[in-house]
Amino acid sequence: MFRRTILPAFGLVLLALALLVVALRLSAMQRETVSRDDLLPARGEMVNTSMGAVYVDARGPEEGVPVLLVHGSVGWAGFWGETSDALAAAGYRAIAFDLSPMGFSDRDPKADYTRPRQAQRILSLIRALNIKPILLAHSFGAGPGVEALMDTPDRFRAAVIVAGALGVGSEPAPLPAPLRPAWVREAVVSATITNPPALPYLLAMFLHKKDRATPEYVDILTTPYPREGTTEAIADWLPTLLSTVPEARSIDPEAYPRIDLPITLIWGEEDTATPIAQGEWLRDTIPGSSLIRLPDLGHIPQIEDPAVFQKALLDALGQL
Template identity: 50%
Template sequence: MIAKIVRWSATALLVLCLLLVGTIAALRLAASFRETADRDELAPPSGHLVATRRGRVFVQEKGAAEGVPVVLFHGTAAWSELWRQTIDRLAAAGFHVIALDLPPFGFSDRPGRYTRRDQAARVNDVLMALHAAPAIIVGHSFGAGAATELAMRFPERARGLVLVDAALGLTAPPADPPWLLEPKWVREILVSLTVTDPLATRFLLRSLIGKKDRALPQYVEILQRPTRLRNSTPDIADWLYYFVGSDLLAESADRKAYARLHLPVAILWGEEDTITPRDQARDLQALLPVVALTLLPGLGHIPQIEDPDMFNDALLKVIAKL
């Protein structure tokens, strides 16, 4: 009797494993069939490509050419269009808005190197090509790392820095990427199950925001659109390896470097953020020599879509001070 139970359990486990492997393989194959579009089919006409030494960067500009530049860095899996309401509001206030797609997301080229140093150098090339005056640099979430790196390595580019729910990794011990993610095929499976899976987009968006009802179809569509580009899953799998490590060579990963950041800094933070809790904002505030912290009540990790009016009012207020 016991032997029969053991054999039955082993058979059931084997079947479950085969079903799991089959499901994962099917999802990865589905990603390949889904990712067939070209940039010209999907990119908004309001943007253009700017050549850099590290690939072309897709940029959306709006506002008076003579206005103070405001450069917008988006977070993980987002792109410049997620800033749309902020772009319009800043442009209406007289600023020259420069919203860019940090590769491998959005419609920029995907050159395969995505450290903060690479991203900062890439954006520095963009600002040089655009002949931009010193700018207010705004970095959201994971994009805050590249934004801070730009301000640290190219201080002549920045007249002020605004960090929005910044995922800088300063409160966690430095670590290399886990060995399990070294094979690219493993990372491709993870990406095909999350970032590039259209069935997962709304769920992931809801998990990031405090106001769950703001996971609107328009935002889901924005996030999904670039993932239909050719080779999105393998390209984002390259980036994932950088994402899960600590980027140890980045100045912005060094807690001591923040005391040497001699420019005005403002922090905007969703009070209900569970991805980068507000304790991280307090920690960051303590590291910086000159800083103003504004907590946004009721908002989570992506305040610019959760309550655009509240967020844009707060952003304009701190920019005026900067």
């Protein structure tokens, strides 16, 4: 009797979940119908590089010291807006850009978003702009940023790493088998990252000050999401988040003592995504580096307390 009762109920639950997944994927397809040209913010521009067109939002005097801002995981250039304005007001040339496939930059036709490939995208943009910048990289964006710095250090003046999700010492590993089918990854993405009701909660997960996951920041974060094929593109990128490749220099602990550039680390003391112990290890390992600790802030200090973060950043840049 028990089996006759429980099995049909279990089957109904599975069916309901399957229908929900299908509904979420269809909803994402219906939302993502706007062409990039129709969605581009007025203040930015597309810059042609050897690896495709890159969306760039540059602010501040053209003669100012260039600071190249690399966003984290599913961010884009506009999420740096307050930081870019503060840098511009201090006389720096703030150059935020969209690291493919996020935002408005060209997407890779081969869907190659591995860390070494992303590093080459950064270097191709630097060459196209003909700059030698200070690197400012946050969270997951620090991986490609540091990879680029290790590959071609003479293209950089210095670097500021904010809560860097570098995965130092992680063993190269393939993508978990359940996530290898593209349709599974698309279902996961449409239920989470590109699902509007879920996004405020996902953002809050990375914040110590949960109330800073405001509608304003969520709206900024989702500005590029109506672009055609967003869920599919993020699903193509997802393996980069969940697996590593042996070619990445920046996961090798022995590579960090060889860095020969001024490096400052900025870390929220309450960061649970990349605990501050990781910042302490980097400070102790990279010769001459320093660590600025931000009390009572978490993984995204630039939105948790913009004023505190901007002061720490400007102080760091002044010392560099």
